[in-house]
Amino acid sequence: MNETRTLIVGQGLAGSLLAWELLRRGQRVVILDDDHARASSTAAAGLINPVTGMRLVRHPLAETFLTAAEGCYRALERDLHIPLLHWVPLWRCSRSETDPARHRTRRRDPAYKDFLGPWRAAAPHPAIVAGQGGFMQRHTGYLAPRRLLAALKDRFRQQGLLRIARVEAGTLQYSRRRVLLAGCRADRVVFCEGASGAGNPWFRWLPFQPVKGEILTLRADASLPNVIVNAGQWVLPLGNGRFKLGATYDRTHLDCIPTAAGRDQLLAALTHLIRLESPPRLLAHRAGIRPSTLDKAPFIGPHPVHPALLIFNGFGSRGSMSIPWYAARFADYLCGHGPVPAEADILRFRDRLK
Ligand SMILES: Cc1cc2nc3c(=O)[nH]c(=O)nc-3n(C[C@H](O)[C@H](O)[C@H](O)COP(=O)(O)OP(=O)(O)OC[C@H]3O[C@@H](n4cnc5c(N)ncnc54)[C@H](O)[C@@H]3O)c2cc1C
Structure with a gap:
């Protein structure tokens, strides 16, 4: 024993x-x-984003979490000899008419200043769908879980x-x-x-309030800008045309089975996020259940x-x-x-x- x-x-x-x-x-x-x-x-995609949701809420422990994550994942990179943590800026597309006003209010708040860039009418790269404008977020990135x-x-x-x-x-x-x-x-x-x-x-x-989610890994013919694009659904570039597209939210079907409906929902969202010359190739489709509370x-x-x-x-x-x-x-x-x-x-x- x-x-x-x-x-x-x-x-x-x-x-x-x-x-x-x-x-x-x-x-x-x-x-x-x-x-x-x-x-x-x-x-999971491993996204790290301290300011989230329609209301742009910064987690009260954001700085504490980010400092600990940087220390922990860098130590693991040294220990395991593999790259794990990537800091990548995030373009947050406008999602509603009230977004510019909310963004202005947040930017005036010293607690948010370091996390949110100024409002822009144009997206930071021609491949990104600009929609009604948006802004860059800082201290964002992803882990390779x-x-x-x-x-x-x-x-x-x-x-x-x-x-x-x-x-x-x-x-x-x-x-x-x-x-x-x-x-x-x-x-x-x-x-x-x-x-x-x-x-x-x-x-x-x-x-517990578990929520199922699905994510696609795709490959585009062209390389993508090194920016996470977020409009509720998001695109996370991985290099060499590969990217992740996520995620769905389903509180009813609590299993780990990828579905055609989830895939189609994500591919439909992609057209509002980035422009691609030809349809991307599907490399992987995964599902899991978030342990939410x-x-x-x-x-x-x-x-x-x-x-x-x-x-x-x-x-x-x-x-x-x-x-x-x-x-x-x-x-x-x-x-x-x-x-x-x-x-x-x-x-x-x-x-x-x-
Ligand atoms: C589609 C999707 C996208 C996500 N995207 C992100 C993201 O971008 N960023 C982010 O931070 N988080 C994301 N998450 C959430 C993230 O996955 C979780 O916050 C985190 O990974 C939870 O880790 P955990 O170890 O608590 O649970 P899990 O990763 O579920 O680990 C639990 C482990 O225990 C095993 N297990 C359970 N019960 C038993 C048992 N009785 N006996 C033996 N083994 C058992 C399970 O099989 C599993 O290996 C996402 C989740 C999903 C589903």
Whole structure:
């Protein structure tokens, strides 16, 4: 039987970065994952955008997240010898008549000044559909989540820390103040199951709001400008004519199956984003479920009644930007240094636990 201090269930971006942070702190860790069978991280585009939505809202922890993401992903690039993080400016197309006024208001606010460029009538490149104008956003870019997870999977396996197995949380047992799960004995287990966490019997009292999404990877004949184009749906250039096109939002069909309807919806949106001489070639079509939550904040911390069972989940549609900072804070907490960040602490929903 394996013995460890911390058992982590799920090797998505959350479980991977938490494991990496714990290992850096000298902790013993074992990870169990079902080979990414229902991972949202392997479907995700990895976009990093601190100012989002129709109302152009800047996340209150934007600078904190961006600094942590830069530090974490650059350290992983050095450690794994692969490129992971790319800062690329984003052209935000006007999406409504009220956009210019909202943009003006935001630009006057010192908290937004560094993130938003001036309004422009013309798009920054002839291949971009200008529509009713727009503006450039700064401090935007993308992570390569599939590359990162594949490299960390290899690393963890070489170190004997990763086992491919589907875990049934309901079979978990306590024995002499230790946890027994899937043949592993540990002091504690941290569930990092993404959207599947909504069915975990220990944590299903938490208000998950999972949202399915689909993304295409395409190749155009011509090279594209090195700018992310966002009008609700978005184009993310990857170099050599390759680009990602995303994403759909579906709260009803909660599976990881790519659909013809999703593909057609995205291809229809493409014509409002960039001009191409000929139709692009489809390279990949992926679907996954975002682990979103009722109040848009993550679910982090120990179970209120069973403190050896913990959760690190609920990163919604912005895991690439926020997980590095939360993984470092939660690893500190697990090592006895510092609290669970208050806005993410699951104790805020304790009243729902019957
Ligand atoms: C289409 C789409 C586009 C997205 N685009 C972006 C984007 O541009 N930028 C961004 O930041 N975020 C994006 N996201 C969201 C992003 O994917 C998440 O924020 C983040 O990756 C969640 O990581 P996670 O580790 O919590 O979950 P997951 O990646 O889902 O990882 C959970 C892992 O645990 C495994 N697992 C679950 N239950 C068990 C079990 N019982 N036993 C064993 N293994 C188990 C799963 O198979 C998986 O490997 C997107 C998501 C989707 C679906």
